[in-house]
Amino acid sequence: MTVLDVRTDPEARTLTLTAGYPAPPADVWQLWADPRLLERWWGPPAYPATFTEHDLRAGGKAAYFMTGPEGDRHFGWWEFTAVEPAAAIELEDGFATADGTPDASLPTTVMRMTLEERPEGGTVMTIVSTFPSSEALEQMLAMGMAEGMREAVGQTDALLEGAATG
Secondary structure, eight states, X not given: OOEEEEEEEXXXXXXXXXXXXXXXXXXXXXXXXXXXXXXXXXSOTTSOEEEEEEOOSTTOEEEEEEEOTTSOEEEEEEEEEEEETTTEEEEEEEEEOTTSOBOTTSOOEEEEEEXXXXXXXXXXXXXXXXXXXXXXXXXXXXXXXHHHHHHHHTTHHHXXXXXXXX
């Protein structure tokens, strides 16, 4: 399985997911760089994402919504603060209203994704989400964020296998 570990650190106010792939960093990078690939894994399987904006550069923005099994939509936004192709992305991550306005009733996080090539080959992807407070971390955990991230990233194996065979 892709996901190696999901852990929280209440003192540091972080949720960290680590995943491993047999693919090189450039291939794993495409999971983030290509919005059509991103749509196939961002969000748990029952809540697929649709990206309506995806400007992957420092200062760029992304906007998306996840559609639930009953047709309900959950909106989100990213603002990219740092982008190092095939190596790292840092962004502010938040919820939004249907018109794309940031939802101030829910916390935002700072997310940093890094890709590191393994000496034996392959890539380790680490996603660290840092919350503004321990209460915000607890709120997101209660909403199922850890399980949702595990399920979402768990979908990336098949996408990378498809890239290797297709």
